[in-house]
Amino acid sequence: MPAPVIAFVGRSNSGKTTLLEKIIPELKTRGYRVATVKHVPGHLVEPADERDTNRHLAAGSSTSVINSPEKLIFVKKQSAESSLFDVAWSLSDDFDIILAEGFKNSPVPKILVHRREAGAPPESLSRVVAVVSDEPVALDVNRFGLEDVSLIADFLIDTVIKPSRSRVDLRINGEPVALSNYPAEIIAAVMETMAKTLKGVGEVRDLEFRLKKP
Structure with a gap:
């Protein structure tokens, strides 16, 4: 069950990375666990530590792992x-929120980051829930300044993190299925009731069920 995801999108040099570098510690100081995902168009420049991993992949391994005292890195073909x-x-479910940088074509909620120097903001974005900018942008959504880190963190907590504390996620054949409140409540009630009938099961705080057919 993934954490809720929100994407920070905008032109190159609009300040997305700089903004995330400020928001991440702000959320962490408030006790929230944060994961980040960066979209990189084109090919990655491989770090030196990954050269042997790439040799493993070239030899036929589907997934290779780098394990060190400082980092655990999974590389998957x-x-x-x-x-x-x-x-x-x-990702594991050990996070309260996933902050993505880029992924402007993804259907997840988005925060548009805009600076005048970067040029006109991208058009035809879907699900923009807020704008962070140094000038007015013609979108009828919440607007923050580039230095309003505390207010942006408040917005993420109130609109993304807290509403997801109790949630039902469903994937069928690998694809996420959007659930309205009623079917989500029905699925949750049925699964929780069935789990409670099993011997040795106490309070159900988190339940994950997976069915895979040949």
Whole structure:
């Protein structure tokens, strides 16, 4: 079950990374666990530590792992770019929020980051819930300044983190299925009731069920 995801989008040099560098510690000081996902168009420049991993992949391994005292890095071969939903589902559920940088074509909620120097903001963005900018932008959504880090953190907590504390996520054949309140409540009630009938099961705080057919 992934944490809720919100993407920070905008032109190159609009300040997305700088803004996230401020928001991440702000959320952490308030006790929230944060994961980040960066979209990189084109090919990655491989760090030196990953050269042997790439040799493993070239030899036929589908996934290779780098384990060191400082970092645990999973490298997985893929024939096409994963969606942001796929990346979110591949992470553990140890996070309260996933902050994505880029992924402007993803269907997740987005915060548009804009600076006058970067040029006109991108058009035809879907699900923009807020704008962070140094000048007015013609969108009828919440607007923050580039230095309003505390207010942006408040917005993320109130609109993304807190509403997701109790949630039902469903994927069928690998694809996420959007659930309105009623079917989500029905699924949650049925699964929780069935789980409670099992011997040794106490309070149900988190339940994950997966069915895979041959």
